[in-house]
Amino acid sequence: MSKSLQAIRGMNDILPEQTPLWRYFESTVARLCDNYGYKQIRTPIVEFTELFKRSIGEVTDIVEKEMYTFEDRNGDSLTLRPEGTAACVRAVLEHGITGGGQTQKMWYIGPMYRHERPQKGRYRQFHQIGCEVFNLDGPDIDAELIVLTWRLWGQLGIRDAVKLELNSLGTSESRGRYREALVEYLSAHLDKLDEDSQRRLKTNPLRVLDTKNADTQAVLVDAPKMADYLDDESRTHFEGLKARLDAAGIPYVINPKLVRGLDYYSKTVFEWVTDKLGAQGTVCAGGRYDGLVEQMGGKPTTGVGFAMGIERLILLLETLEQVPEEISRQVDVYLCAFGEAAELAALALSEKVRDQLPNLRLQINAGAGSFKSQFKKADKSGALYALILGDDELAQQVIGFKPLRGQGEQQNIAFDALAAHLATCVVQG
Template sequence: MSKSLQAIRGMNDILPEQTPLWRYFEGTVARLLDNYGYRQIRMPIVEFTELFKRSIGEVTDIVEKEMYTFDDRNGDSLTLRPEGTAACVRAVLEHGITGGGQVQKLWYIGPMFRHERPQKGRYRQFHQIGCEVFNLDGPDIDAELIVLTWRLWGELGIRDAVKLELNSLGTAEARARYRDALVEFLSARLEHLDEDSQRRLKTNPLRVLDTKNPDTQAVLVDAPKLADYLDEESRVHFEGLKARLDAAGIPYVINPKLVRGLDYYSKTVFEWVTDKLGAQGTVCAGGRYDGLVEQMGGKPTPGVGFAMGIERLVLMLEALDKVPQALSRQVDVYLCAFGEAAELAALSLSERVRDQLPNLRLQINAGAGSFKSQFKKADKSGALYALILGDDELAQQVVGFKPLRGQGEQQSIAWDALAAHLATCVVQG
């Protein structure tokens, strides 16, 4: 017997019972970003592999171990995008929309792909919402990105469950000086480092700082501190960011070990973390990447951005019981029609109601059925009210109106008055 077809491990279906919460979250973020003046951009999910090697860094874990890379029929090496910033930078360069110092405030949404070990909150196909801002180099825009995420957590009701961690990586030159000092310090203590940190010491030494290995963490207690190697420009920038967050009343902690996993970051880096999701504690992260556009062939262009994981934030809303109750109801009104003549009238009547109440969620019974079976389907739909249209109602040009979720007697409503009655009842319901 052939094996039953299943989704690829780590790539999940989002079922109809789950999509209302996804749409609520995505809609909340989209509205907030619109209000802050960000415009949506949509990029392909497949890019040339060289894009990610040049931007993320060839010796990062993502490029070395996690990317879905393949040759197409032309022999080109292509990769399913593992993150959105590189693709967004490629797009703005290709279309010249940051030329001449034009400020661009952009956002995107979509699936990303990394071949990781699947676990709760970490998948091989995962979804992100990201923001990128170009041609603004001050701490004010860094602060804006953090402030708008803080506002988002407030709208979602999860502020008490997240914590902001900040650090500054300095300029490339300052970071290079620090890297040399860190390598010298750790090389003298090589035997005390875990195997993964020993490998990173040769390829990407700053990543040793965020190791989870307790023995290596103990060694890092006395390691050189990145803050001691910051250049004056980065120090002033970081102080300006902190002053703005203080002014906005946003609490934060300085995490000197926060370096992020991508090579292109400079100056500001930040993460929103939680202890409500077990090991997968980061729900939103980002920072400044002033050298990336130039690194990818463009003119020097400051940039800063963040990405948030939709799966993890949806899990948080569920874990903290912050799912709006209204999401459990997908139908407001269910129209039951008995007989062919009633079915034809129901179609016409429902469309007239929709013209007057475009936001009403009105479902007409399909597949005919007895009075009992149609009412059973109406109840199962979760609708607040059932409308009844049979031969008697048809003759009088009325519709039966029956509450399904509370007190109230069935009554008859004239067709011409139905939309106004529903507007009042559904709002009250």
């Protein structure tokens, strides 16, 4: 017997009973982005490998160990996108939409791919929503991105479960001075560093700050601090950001070890973290990448953005029981019809109702069946009400209206009054 077909490890199906919550989350974020003046961009899921090597950095874990890279029939090296910022930068360069200092505020949504060890909240195909802003260099836009996410947490009912962590990485010059001091300090304690940190010390020493190893964390207690090496411009920018967050009433903590896992960040970096999901605590992260566009071959163009993991935020909503009740109900009204004539009339009547109530979720029974079986389907659908149409009702030009989720007697409603009655019971109630 051949092996049964199944999804690739770490790449999961999102089943019909799960998608309503995904759609609720995605539409909430999309509406919020629209309200803040961000326009959607859609980029391919496959890019030339060189794009990510140049943007993310060849000595990052993503490029070294996690990317899905393959050679196509033309001999080109292609990669499934591991993150969204690089593709957005490539797009604005290719289409020239940031030329002449044009400001661009955009958002994106879609799957990303990294070959990691699958675990709860961390998958090989995962989904992100992100925002990117180009040609605005002040702390005000950094603050706006954070304020936007703060408002989102409020709309989702999870503000009490997340915490904002901030840091500034300074400019490339100040970061270079800090890197030298950090390497000098850590080299004097080499025997106390874990194997991974020893490797990173030679390739990407700032990533040592992000270690989860307890022994290495103990060494870092007395390590040089990034704040002591910040240039005046970065320090002023960071103070401006904090002042705006204070004015907006958004609480935060300064985390001097926050460096992010991508090489292109500078100045502001931030993460929204939670302690409700175990080890996978980061639900949204981002920062400023003022040198990335130039690094990719464009003219000097400032940039700042964030990305949030949809799977983790969906999991957080479920963990905190913040799933709106109506999300689990995908049908408002279930129409049961008995007999050929009633089925034909039900089809015509339902379409007239849909014309008048386009937001009504009305399902007609398919596959015929007895009174008992159709009512069983109506109940299983989660509908609030059942409509009943048989030969007797058809002869009187009425339809039975029966509450399924609460008290109330069945009553007959005239065909021409049905839409108005449903508007009162369902659409407005």
